[in-house]
Amino acid sequence: MKDPVSDTLFLPLIEELIDLPEQGQILFLRARLSDALMDLPREKFVCDQSFKPAHDILERAGFALNDGDGETYPLTLVLPPRQREEYRALLARAVLSTQAGGIVMAAVSNNEGAKTVENDLKALAGHVSSLSKNKCRVFWARLDDRRDADLIADWSQFDAPxxxxxxxxxxxxxxxxxxxxxxxxxxxxxxxxxxxxxxxxxxxxxxxxxxxxxxxxxxxxxxxxxxxxxxxxxxxxxxxxxxxxxxxxxxxxxxxxxxxxxxxxxxxxxxxxxxxxxxxxxxxxxxxxxxxxxxxxxxxxxxxxxxxxxxxxxxxxxxxxxxxxxxxxxxxxxxxxxxxxxxxxxxxxxxx
The missing domain is CATH 3.40.50.150 (Vaccinia Virus protein VP39)
Structure with missing residues (x-):
């Protein structure tokens, strides 16, 4: 299943810049099925997807689906949506859902503002690394004491009703x-x-x-x-x-x-x-x-x-x-x- 953004998201894992966590599962926010995801062990993933067609495709492929709330994870993956307040709230949620020392990783198409979203993750986490491929960008941060707690709290409320x-x-x-x-x-x-x-x-x-x-x-x-x-x-x-x-x-x-x-x-x-x-x-x-x-x-x-x-x-x-x-x-x-x-x-x- 061709999905350039989702496939790009997994580049750091494919190129062994980041290891799959040995303990614990991986939270995948706004998850979508892709060829790259299909190559990874399904039991490692907890997928969250509020759009019914994408949710059903993941479920049929054998992935566990729930919102992951109340747990923290060693690795959290994100496919940010287009709307700015919505994706900022999702990035804040990703950071809050990730264990200290864990990694938050996201990917965005270049023509959908990848560099802007990368800078937003940097604002939350203090630093990022990145790769580009497929006219997309994947970027990630290992969480430490450089997190901006006040900004995380503010952005967490951005998509509130x-x-x-x-x-x-x-x-x-x-x-x-x-x-x-x-x-x-x-x-x-x-x-x-x-x-x-x-x-x-x-x-x-x-x-x-x-x-x-x-x-x-x-x-x-x-x-x-x-x-x-x-x-x-x-x-x-x-x-x-x-x-x-x-x-x-x-x-x-x-x-x-x-x-x-x-x-x-x-x-x-x-x-x-x-x-x-x-x-x-x-x-x-x-x-x-x-x-x-x-x-x-x-x-x-x-x-x-x-x-x-x-x-x-x-x-x-x-x-x-x-x-x-x-x-x-x-x-x-x-x-x-x-x-x-x-x-x-x-x-x-x-x-x-």
Missing amino acids: RTIENGRFASRPGLFAWDHLDAGSKLLVDNMPTNLKGKVADLGAGFGYLCDEVLTKNPAITHVDVIEAEKRALDMARQNLAAHGDRVSFHWADATKPLPDLYDAIITNPPFHITDRSDRHDVGKAFITSAAKALNSGGQLWLVANRHLPYEETLKVAFKSVNAIAENGYFKVFRAVGPKGKTKTYAELDDQ
Whole structure:
């Protein structure tokens, strides 16, 4: 499995600049499977990954997954995310999770700010060593009394939940549009109907903005399944949607996979970035396919996407009717009705 950043992370071990610890396990924060990891003994690793697709890949490969909290380790590996407050909090967590004399090691792509993240680890630990390969950089620090305890304490709080939109929602750094209401989602909200009913799913629900709006404006909706692959976002959605009570269920799940039920309507603002800045058209297209399979014969999909994303053809392949309901210079809102290949159920025939 090709992952240049993750493969680069293991260079100091491969080149024997750092030894695998003889005693104790290795904590791997934001772990991802890679060819280099597959070559190492699985029993040595405790992997932490809040993104469900990456979590499931590691689990299928036989790696132990838990958050590692409450323990310290002789070696901690980190694949820092892009958002600055989030990755600084993760670096601080890595330092706090590592034994005195142990090593914290991280890797970042050069075009994602590797040198900046390296300097941040140096600020925490006092010194670093580094290597470059695959247009990436791996850097590490052996922890001693040069650690900056005050800075570690400050950075540990950087990704703590906080309120946004005058207290309407709780969010945290690193989530999609974490500190504001996304303009695409707002366009979808402004153009959705108020007569949706029955059971609904929100795919890639984030911290719960779309779900809150659709439940508030559609009293005939009986239930919404909130489906979100990033557990950090799902935790915020639970908090933000608590007032809706048992009208909402929460699923830590990959929406590109089969959905948990059959629905009368589905709403979504699909992600199109995963671990870097490159467009991932395949994710949004898979959301559309999953939605079509999980809607009843007259069900409807409401989707917003950046104008440049090539979703319209996928929608037309999957649905009998597709219309662009609204658009501006940046986004399009689509309404797709009647997934192809579905026949009406007896209950739907009785409603006619």
